[in-house]
Structures are given as C-alpha cells and as structure tokens.
Amino acid sequence: MTKVQKYLSTDGTIRISTVISTDLANEAFRYLEASPLAKVLTSRALTAAVLMASQLKEGLSLSLHFQGEGPVKSIFAAATYDGSARAYCENRGAELPEGVTKIGAGLGRGALEVALQQPHDRQPHVGAVELLSGEIGDDVAYYLGQSQQIPSIVALAAIPLDDGMEVAGGYILELMPGYTDDTVRKLEALSEMTGVLTERIQQGATASELIDVYLMNFKFEEIEHPHEIHYRCGCNVDRVERSILLLGPTTLDDMIASEEDSEVRCEFCGKLYTLATDELIRLRQTLPTIPLN
Numbered sequence: 074m075t076k077v078q079k080y081l082s083t084d085g086t087i088r089i090s091t092v093i094s095t096d097l098a099n100e101a102f103r104y105l106e107a108s109p110l111a112k113v114l115t116s117r118a119l120t121a122a123v124l125m126a127s128q129l130k131e132g133l134s135l136s137l138h139f140q141g142e143g144p145v146k147s148i149f150a151a152a153t154y155d156g157s158a159r160a161y162c163e164n165r166g167a168e169l170p171e172g173v174t175k176i177g178a179g180l181g182r183g184a185l186e187v188a189l190q191q192p193h194d195r196q197p198h199v200g201a202v203e204l205l206s207g208e209i210g211d212d213v214a215y216y217l218g219q220s221q222q223i224p225s226i227v228a229l230a231a232i233p234l235d236d237g238m239e240v241a242g243g244y245i246l247e248l249m250p251g252y253t254d255d256t257v258r259k260l261e262a263l264s265e266m267t268g269v270l271t272e273r274i275q276q277g278a279t280a281s282e283l284i285d286v287y288l289m290n291f292k293f294e295e296i297e298h299p300h301e302i303h304y305r306c307g308c309n310v311d312r313v314e315r316s317i318l319l320l321g322p323t324t325l326d327d328m329i330a331s332e333e334d335s336e337v338r339c340e341f342c343g344k345l346y347t348l349a350t351d352e353l354i355r356l357r358q359t360l361p362t363i364p365l366n
C-alpha cells in the first residue's frame with residue numbers, strides 16, 4: 074500500500090510531500106470510462122488533493138474544485154488527512170478541440186475553489202483563485218501563493234492507458250516562513266534538474282526519488298505520515314435515494330409509471346445502484362402529492 078512521504082528541512086523553511094499515486098488514480102477509473110484528457114487532469118487533481126491533505130491535521134479534509142469553460146467543464150477531487158480520496162470529472166468523454174495541444178485547454182479559463190473542512194465547523198473554509206493554465210499543478214501553486222501566501226513548486230504527473238493509468242504521482246514543495254532569497258534561488262535551479270516527472274515514474278522512480286535533487290542539496294528529515302492513501306467514495310443507498318428524491322415528484326411519478334427498475338450510477342466510483350418500482354413508490358410517498366388543477 075502507498076503512503077504520502079513528507080519531508081521537512083532541518084531549518085523548518087521547506088516542506089515537501091511526494092507520492093506515487095498510480096494505484097489511487099486507477100481506482101478512480103476502475104468502473105468508469107473516460108477520455109485520456111479527462112483521466113490525466115482528474116489524476117493530477119486527485120494527486121494534488123492527497124498531497125495537500127497530508128499536510129493538514131488529523132481529522133481535517135479538503136477539496137479542490139476546478140471549473141472551466143473548456144470541454145472537461147469541471148473536476149472535483151477531495152482527500153482527508155487519513156488518506157481517503159475521491160475524484161469526479163463532469164465531462165469524462167471530453168477531448169481537446171482540433172489543433173489544440175495544451176492539455177490545460179481541457180479546463181480553459183475558470184476558477185479553482187479550495188474548501189478546507191474542519192471536523193466541528195458546519196461550513197468549510199473556502200478560498201478561490203482564477204485558473205492560471207488549467208494544467209492543475211500551476212493552478213494549485215497559484216492558489217497556494219495567492220490564498221495562503223505560500224511560494225511553492227507543484228509537479229504533477231499522469232500518463233493514461235487505454236484502460237486506466239500507466240503512471241500518476243508528483244510532489245508539492247512549499248516554503249515556510251523564514252526562508253531566504255538564497256533558498257529560493259537554489260530551489261529554482263534545482264527544480265530544473267528533477268527531470269521529466271512522467272518519465273521518471275515510468276522508469277520506476279519511488280516517491281522519494283522524485284525529489285532527490287532537493288534531498289541531496291538541503292538537510293531534510295522525513296516526517297512519518299501514518300496513513301495509507303486509498304480511494305473511497307462514500308456513496309450508499311441512502312445517498313442514492315436522496316439524489317432520486319431531488320428529481321422531484323413529477324419525474325418520480327414517470328419513473329414509477331414505467332414499471333421498470335431504475336439504475337443510478339455513482340459518478341465518483343461507478344458503482345451501480347438498482348431501485349425497483351416498489352422502492353420508488355416508497356420514496357414517492359415521502360414527497361408531497363402534486364395538486365390537480
């Protein structure tokens with residue numbers, strides 16, 4: 074099983090989280106068909122979410138919601154400190170427009186909303202920035218800089234296969250208060266030397282090897298992160314029933330009249346739920362009747 078690996082420089086000014094998230098990304102598409110574009114962007118978002126969540130405190134969780142004008146429309150990725158994560162892509166079949174090669178065009182112009190949920194808060198703490206490139210990594214770095222005043226390097230990698238993902242992974246390096254200009258210069262030079270992340274993961278690099286240039290040039294201590302990452306949707310029959318109730322009495326009446334089982338597929342994990350007509354009738358009875366006039 075996989076864990077996020079975390080490092081803190083001995084002077085406390087640089088922290089890094091790094092992960093190989095291929096298995097996690099594969100779980101996101103285990104039961105759901107998706108285009109290469111949707112898979113790459115969603116895998117990057119999922120990786121960013123588990124990396125960011127690993128730096129939270131016990132019990133906390135966060136979500137990243139990318140919304141753009143591009144064909145992918147929106148991507149949502151959520152993760153908890155204890156490693157549970159899930160992701161959703163609104164238009165899983167999306168392709169880049171003819172002649173466009175920049176993958177960020179999949180999302181295009183739009184916004185990234187980051188919601189931080191504390192266990193006892195009713196409302197999450199939300200910060201938002203414009204999308205910088207739609208490539209996910211740039212956008213997360215821009216958010217960290219604008220919203221948290223944290224200079225960072227965010228490097229995310231994902232290569233799709235026809236079926237699932239070949240590789241996914243990446244790291245987030247953040248500067249903590251007290252860093253010097255000298256550190257910034259040195260890190261910028263080193264970030265040029267990390268190699269192409271996708272190729273390095275393809276060649277079998279481990280999470281710590283992805284960041285070896287930093288580890289070799291600064292003094293770091295590894296911070297033990299106790300939790301394994303795992304894909305968990307959290308969907309269940311209750312949630313499915315609630316989503317069906319949201320369709321409203323008229324639609325529900327039509328579904329009952331068809332006398333066919335209704336199938337609902339979870340958009341996060343692909344699990345299929347079947348509701349028989351008598352279950353629909355039971356749900357319908359909890360809604361008000363439609364006045365005849």
Ligand SMILES: [Zn+2]
Binds near residue numbers: 306340341343
């Ligand atoms: Zn689900």
